[in-house]
Amino acid sequence: MCCSAAAVLLLLAVLSAGIQAAPLPHHVSSLIPILQSLEADDIPNIPSLVRALGGCKTPVCHAVLGDPPPIPTPIPELWMLLAHLLNPNTTTAAHGMVLAPDGSTVALAPLFAGVEVGLKRAEGWPGPIDQPYSDLDALYAVTITEALGTSFLMAQLNGTAALGPDGCWDDVDNPQNFTLLGPPSLIPDAVANGAMDGVLLGTRLAEDPVPLSILFRSYYGVDNGITSGSPHSSRRRRDFGSLMAVGKLEEEVAVMLRVLRGLPPTRELMEELGEEEEADIARRAAQEFMEVYVGCPAIIPRCMWGARPYRGTPRPLSPPLGSIYIHHTFVPSAPCRSFSTCARDMRSMQLFHQDTRGWDDIGYSFVVGSDGYLYQGRGWHWVGAHTRGHNTKGYGVGYVGNFSASLPDPEAIALVRDALIPCAVRAGWLHQNYTLHGHRQMVNTSCPGDALFQEIQSWHGFKGCGRARSIRAGRTDNIIGAEAEVRV
Known part of the structure; x- marks a missing residue:
């Protein structure tokens, strides 16, 4: 079986009793049987379904990936389970985040956006062709560079935090509510983890597309879905650093900032910046992200x-x-x-x-x-x-x-x-x-x-x-x- 008997039984119980009666734990192991069932139902593009249910909604994400599929009425029960993980009924920072077996927390929106780009590339997709998006590397744009450009832009203008912090779940066995350990930014650790995972898994899928339930189970080590050693997710910082150099990330953030200059939500903010300030934001964003999330080790909080x-x-x-x-x-x-x-x-x-x-x-x-x-x-x-x-x-x-x-x-x-x-x-x-x-x-x-x-x-x-x-x-x-x- 792809998933543990307990996870499958939990899924069946929720489907029969209704999502309000038995909220799913916000854990990767809750996601695996949902993906497996969607694949069994021949859902053609699960990542685009994730966007439709509340995944990546940013202007650049929409422009690069296109319109998500319409949501039928009534929503199928299986889709409701996925929507619950993406949009929990909570006012905390748990929005669209899940706990991985390695103890890290992962934001689902950048993860699935990167996976969607990878699957598109496996089918021969050339990337966005309309200006100004054609200059973007789609994989980095929908996972990390839009978030980096926007976060460091807001940090420079308002003096807010640009990266972090980490946070903690109320219960690691049944995670429902997530609390940040410091002032919030647009890129808390969970978003950084999801972005790095999105890049790594998107790159892998572009070369060798496999069912997402199998990919996630192996990458996150769900139900000991690995033969030996730690799950691949525990090495995301090292593997992302091997794939992305700081200079390359700076180039991609600089391109993104030029795109943001033309978008209505950020056009007015960008008008206050000169070219040198824009270049400085790209340089600092790339350098600080790589130092914090690649050069420094992940530390599990108390x-x-x-x-x-x-x-x-x-x-x-x-x-x-x-x-x-x-x-x-x-x-x-x-x-x-x-x-x-x-x-x-x-x-x-x-x-x-x-x-x-x-x-x-x-x-x-x-x-x-x-x-x-x-x-x-x-x-x-x-x-x-x-x-x-x-x-x-x-x-x-x-x-x-x-x-x-x-x-x-x-x-x-x-x-x-x-x-x-x-x-x-x-x-x-x-x-x-x-x-x-x-x-x-x-x-x-x-x-x-x-x-x-x-x-x-x-x-x-x-x-x-x-x-x-x-x-x-x-x-x-x-x-x-x-x-x-x-x-x-």
Whole structure:
């Protein structure tokens, strides 16, 4: 079966009982059986149906993709289910967003718009032929460049945010309501995720069209629809970066801004900008998007992994800080390779740190999963409990697992070495001339394990002085728990 028995039963229950009686979870796994049923009904163009039901409605999207099909009266029940995911009965920011199995949130409008372009190209579609749209790359136009151009234009004129923030669902098992974690922009993280997915899946479909239910199941890892490793969606930032260079994105945003100059909704706004300002918007939009969503790693916020509240009053840090301290958790001893497992491990460690250690919160600043994601501990702002005597001087980053004899996955190593640390420097959280240490260099411990400690000695910023002790397991047998080797 393409979809789990539970998902199919849920779909049948909703169809029989009515959508108001049993609202679908806003989850990718709710979408798969709907797509499968639409495909079984021989619906010719599902992405255009998505637009008709409330997907991509922007002027450029309409001009590039054309008119969507008319909606029949009464609306078929299956279409109503899809419309519910696109237009939930809520006033929150959950509009057209779904939770993916990897813990990320995806906006459906740019995702399906990119898929529609890909399917059109597979059929030989040359793209829009009318000026000024003929100069646009249709795939990027309907997924990201119209949103980028408009968002950075409004940010420059009004001083509003141009990118982000992330957000959290009320219940990861039955997501219904989504709340942003900061001031909204036209491109919150969910829209960025949907846009990148739309580009990646649209590109794939243009080369090899397959049923969307199969494509989505494989890409998002629904019902373990992958043979090994993490779902492709957890690598969207890396894969998008491989496909799109910052210079190319800047060119596409610049073309889009020229298009926006002629559209009624944005014509008056664009008249206030000169050519140099327009070029500056395109440059900043491309550079900041690539830095935030390609150069920086995705971090799962506390509310998504189910963190308890902080006990007491957190002490603020004074960034930029001068150091990074690398740890391994020791227990859990096995790397976590899925959102559900990593979230469970985070809750377990926080429980141990608060209830057994008596700390205010989980000790680490950030935790590294082997699922392609970092997990927020105390984060950038608050003093941690990870490296005795040095908690105010640097950030503690812990790898889930015991890395005394083996290394983390190469992707998990790169997540910190090549993404988190350079991103922290660019964002001003970390000094440019930072130093990097293994935990054992600061306190009497074997952390972060012999294998991982040997690895980090080749990283930029590694500082070789310090204790650098290698304590064997026999000398730490009296220390038990999820944070076996951390002292404050």
